Amino acid sequence: MDESMGPRRVLVIGGGFGGLACARHLAHHPEFEVTLIDRANHHLFQPLLYQVATASLAAPDIARSLRQVLEEAENVSVLMDEIETLDREGRQAIGQSGRHYVWDTLVLAVGAQTSFFGNDAWEPHMMGLKSLEDAQGIRRLVLSNLERAERSEDPEERRKWMTVGIVGGGPTGVELAGAFADLIHRSMRNEFRSIDTRQLRVVLVEGSERILEAYDEDQSEYARRRLERLGVEVKTGTRVADVTEGVLHFQGGEVLEARAIIWAAGVEANPLTRQLGVELADRAGRVTPLPDLSLPGNPDVFVIGDLVRMSDSEGKAVPGVAPAAVQMGKHVAKVLLGERHPGNLPESRPPFRYFDKGLMAIIGKNAAVVKSGGLRLKGYFAWLAWLLVHILFLIGFRNKLVVLLGWSFAYVHDQPGARIIVHRPRDARKEPVEPT
Amino acid sequence: MDESMGPRRVLVIGGGFGGLACARHLAHHPEFEVTLIDRANHHLFQPLLYQVATASLAAPDIARSLRQVLEEAENVSVLMDEIETLDREGRQAIGQSGRHYVWDTLVLAVGAQTSFFGNDAWEPHMMGLKSLEDAQGIRRLVLSNLERAERSEDPEERRKWMTVGIVGGGPTGVELAGAFADLIHRSMRNEFRSIDTRQLRVVLVEGSERILEAYDEDQSEYARRRLERLGVEVKTGTRVADVTEGVLHFQGGEVLEARAIIWAAGVEANPLTRQLGVELADRAGRVTPLPDLSLPGNPDVFVIGDLVRMSDSEGKAVPGVAPAAVQMGKHVAKVLLGERHPGNLPESRPPFRYFDKGLMAIIGKNAAVVKSGGLRLKGYFAWLAWLLVHILFLIGFRNKLVVLLGWSFAYVHDQPGARIIVHRPRDARKEPVEPT
Numbered sequence: 001m002d003e004s005m006g007p008r009r010v011l012v013i014g015g016g017f018g019g020l021a022c023a024r025h026l027a028h029h030p031e032f033e034v035t036l037i038d039r040a041n042h043h044l045f046q047p048l049l050y051q052v053a054t055a056s057l058a059a060p061d062i063a064r065s066l067r068q069v070l071e072e073a074e075n076v077s078v079l080m081d082e083i084e085t086l087d088r089e090g091r092q093a094i095g096q097s098g099r100h101y102v103w104d105t106l107v108l109a110v111g112a113q114t115s116f117f118g119n120d121a122w123e124p125h126m127m128g129l130k131s132l133e134d135a136q137g138i139r140r141l142v143l144s145n146l147e148r149a150e151r152s153e154d155p156e157e158r159r160k161w162m163t164v165g166i167v168g169g170g171p172t173g174v175e176l177a178g179a180f181a182d183l184i185h186r187s188m189r190n191e192f193r194s195i196d197t198r199q200l201r202v203v204l205v206e207g208s209e210r211i212l213e214a215y216d217e218d219q220s221e222y223a224r225r226r227l228e229r230l231g232v233e234v235k236t237g238t239r240v241a242d243v244t245e246g247v248l249h250f251q252g253g254e255v256l257e258a259r260a261i262i263w264a265a266g267v268e269a270n271p272l273t274r275q276l277g278v279e280l281a282d283r284a285g286r287v288t289p290l291p292d293l294s295l296p297g298n299p300d301v302f303v304i305g306d307l308v309r310m311s312d313s314e315g316k317a318v319p320g321v322a323p324a325a326v327q328m329g330k331h332v333a334k335v336l337l338g339e340r341h342p343g344n345l346p347e348s349r350p351p352f353r354y355f356d357k358g359l360m361a362i363i364g365k366n367a368a369v370v371k372s373g374g375l376r377l378k379g380y381f382a383w384l385a386w387l388l389v390h391i392l393f394l395i396g397f398r399n400k401l402v403v404l405l406g407w408s409f410a411y412v413h414d415q416p417g418a419r420i421i422v423h424r425p426r427d428a429r430k431e432p433v434e435p436t
Numbered sequence: 437m438d439e440s441m442g443p444r445r446v447l448v449i450g451g452g453f454g455g456l457a458c459a460r461h462l463a464h465h466p467e468f469e470v471t472l473i474d475r476a477n478h479h480l481f482q483p484l485l486y487q488v489a490t491a492s493l494a495a496p497d498i499a500r501s502l503r504q505v506l507e508e509a510e511n512v513s514v515l516m517d518e519i520e521t522l523d524r525e526g527r528q529a530i531g532q533s534g535r536h537y538v539w540d541t542l543v544l545a546v547g548a549q550t551s552f553f554g555n556d557a558w559e560p561h562m563m564g565l566k567s568l569e570d571a572q573g574i575r576r577l578v579l580s581n582l583e584r585a586e587r588s589e590d591p592e593e594r595r596k597w598m599t600v601g602i603v604g605g606g607p608t609g610v611e612l613a614g615a616f617a618d619l620i621h622r623s624m625r626n627e628f629r630s631i632d633t634r635q636l637r638v639v640l641v642e643g644s645e646r647i648l649e650a651y652d653e654d655q656s657e658y659a660r661r662r663l664e665r666l667g668v669e670v671k672t673g674t675r676v677a678d679v680t681e682g683v684l685h686f687q688g689g690e691v692l693e694a695r696a697i698i699w700a701a702g703v704e705a706n707p708l709t710r711q712l713g714v715e716l717a718d719r720a721g722r723v724t725p726l727p728d729l730s731l732p733g734n735p736d737v738f739v740i741g742d743l744v745r746m747s748d749s750e751g752k753a754v755p756g757v758a759p760a761a762v763q764m765g766k767h768v769a770k771v772l773l774g775e776r777h778p779g780n781l782p783e784s785r786p787p788f789r790y791f792d793k794g795l796m797a798i799i800g801k802n803a804a805v806v807k808s809g810g811l812r813l814k815g816y817f818a819w820l821a822w823l824l825v826h827i828l829f830l831i832g833f834r835n836k837l838v839v840l841l842g843w844s845f846a847y848v849h850d851q852p853g854a855r856i857i858v859h860r861p862r863d864a865r866k867e868p869v870e871p872t
Contacts, residue, residue: 041583041857058494067627077629080583080857097587147477147516151533191503193513421477421516 011103018305019109021329027073054179115268165258168265169206178364291351304328447539454741455545457765463509490615551704601694604701605642614800727787740764
């Protein structure tokens with residue numbers, strides 16, 4: 001490649017935390033002509049997706065137009081397209097639109113998606129939580145089921161609509177279960193005339209012996225007690241053997257009838273990693289790059305974020321969380337900026353180092369757990385810490401003040417404000433077919 | 437009907453301005469057992485629907501759970517269902533769910549829907565604006581078309597995606613045209629790299645000689661000048677002869693290629709009016725009730741809101757606007773409350789009187805027209821009046837303070853915050869098929 005030919009064409013695929021951080025750090029450097037491609041037109045603040053699913057926030061509160069974020073970065077173009085093919089020989093990616101995107105350097109940052117780990121037959125009976133569409137779908141389903149229960153004149157029928165099953169006791173499952181219990185048992189408790197919302201069951205199912213396994217044992221135990229106090233049934237040590245329409249079948253033969261089943265038990269890398277021509281590092285489809293985050297034998301292809309399974313230069317495993325993705329995106333930008341001038345050769349690239357800021361998960365209202373370095377928090381102060389960190393992170397979203405006020409309002413009045421069912425387009429007048 | 441048998445069963449169909457006002461005014465009167473049915477679970481603040489369509493507000497900002505509004509009204513039940521059949525003989529309504537709802541008194545308040553006045557073949561090629569789904573559909577289409585234009589490498593192709601046609605120069609058409617012009621020509625002007633957003637055309641088409649016909653002539657002229665200054669092409673005296681995919685055909689043979697076509701030219705009453713057994717008053721399917729708003733020969737069936745074509749007791753025509761619907765809903769409640777005791781006979785019912793608060797329409801940022809009694813305003817003060825009235829009306833919505841702050845933020849930064857494309861569910865990963 002002749003460096004004198006013009007700016008280096010950097011193709012960043014994916015506008016999540018990693019891809020966006022990389023593009024932002026290459027902005028205002030005219031030596032680079034950056035193209036950022038995402039299948040959505042927005043960057044999504046995924047850590048708050050559960051709040052859209054549980055009717056506390058509106059979709060635009062946690063999503064921001066990528067164009068708007070990168071408006072002033074004149075060397076960055078944003079295009080909405082879904083990449084289907086990586087042509088490594090031809091150094092180009094091909095989108096669903098048919099357009100070819102040529103790269104000198106590729107940064108693949110397409111993230112993770114819901115995975116049923118080989119049980120794809122379960123998919124039609126469950127909902128994952130990885131996109132705004134998912135979140136709105138969950139909200140629509142749970143609220144619509146309550147409406148069906150209230151409308152039904154048959155007590156048996158009614159009972160069936162009143163169970164929400166959540167599979168997976170990690171942070172997403174715990175946050176969803178806590179928020180749904182809050183919403184239904186507390187905020188909506190006086191709103192129905194036929195059904196008794198206290199009878200609505202939120203059941204959280206976890207295969208291993210405790211929820212929030214990444215935390216300390218007493219934090220897991222605390223989370224369990226908090227959830228139970230909110231009315232959540234926590235079933236640990238319970239593995240799913242099969243899922244059929246409206247029914248979770250557990251190993252051992254027990255079943256749970258639930259018209260809303262949410263799958264928060266696993267994710268896998270976007271299948272584009274299979275087109276990279278390297279061996280996959282695990283069955284979740286992730287790959288292990290070199291310490292500089294480029295692929296072995298291919299210094300112009302970088303892989304970052306949830307696509308990556310690696311330990312950093314100090315031997316620490318890098319988790320699939322937003323701060324890790326942001327740090328990797330910045331690292332790639334730093335590597336590229338270091339090579340603007342011909343004198344810098346790839347062998348001098350710095351290795352990626354992960355700075356671990358810790359973990360936090362929220363459990364309904366007023367309670368959270370925090371694990372960061374030697375620090376362990378649980379309860380109200382952990383919740384305050386969670387709130388502070390998330391508000392600070394939301395900089396540049398719809399307006400963090402607006403979101404904060406929305407929360408404060410909902411908090412004081414115990415009335416989450418986004419409890420509306422927006423029907424699906426096209427069949428807006430028809431409800432989804434009810435399973436028989 | 438034996439009054440001693442228990443509370444009077446009042447069935448209110450429709451949770452818009454009229455139906456909700458009626459239910460609220462019957463609340464806390466245990467002599468009435470009120471059932472409010474709507475096909476949505478929310479009351480919608482329709483006057484701001486155009487702001488959801490043009491990406492200024494999120495859907496939950498202008499919609500509120502009906503259950504939440506009526507939570508404390510213990511004698512009111514809310515049910516989500518779509519009524520398909522009115523069985524007047526059997527005094528019952530039958531919903532899409534199959535459930536039968538029996539009434540002693542019926543209040544029909546199902547409002548208006550988009551009408552193509554006999555040209556139903558046009559429907560697949562255009563979008564109306566009557567529901568949240570409509571508004572989100574318009575937002576998705578216009579923003580997606582801009583993305584397609586930016587992505588396209590063919591200048592001719594590109595040009596086609598860059599025209600928004602709006603048919604109908606009433607308040608909805610004017611508000612949409614002004615807000616889209618603001619959004620695209622001002623807020624988004626620096627966000628694209630390939631297309632020049634100044635070339636994007638917003639074309640407002642009106643059949644008669646001026647827009648905003650319900651206003652004074654100089655107000656119409658002012659609105660036209662303001663729109664033109666924002667970059668809107670205003671075509672008055674232009675009638676639509678036909679609509680095909682992506683093309684508006686005008687009488688006289690002229691055509692306009694527009695990949696987004698919005699129909700704001702007319703509404704008609706919900707077709708349930710055809711099941712009332714009375715003669716329709718016009719081709720929009722409306723009916724004319726007696727002065728007390730009940731149907732001739734049927735004192736237990738009331739019709740209110742946009743279903744009604746009537747002049748009030750002083751001979752003033754009642755327009756299809758929110759305040760008229762609210763006043764009618766209250767009137768029916770007052771009539772019913774007056775008949776709680778057996779001594780009050782229907783012949784003593786008071787006639788409905790419409791209190792005209794006037795009209796207001798907004799034209800982009802900072803400009804509006806107001807016509808109220810002898811008062812005529814245009815420009816900045818009219819806009820302030822519009823803002824004040826709408827903020828006050830939003831009481832109880834997601835939180836008027838939150839909405840106000842969201843607006844203020846968007847206003848100061850010129851950055852409407854809801855500019856995200858949420859894909860349709862189910863086919864979330866696929867874009868709508870592009871017309872060839």
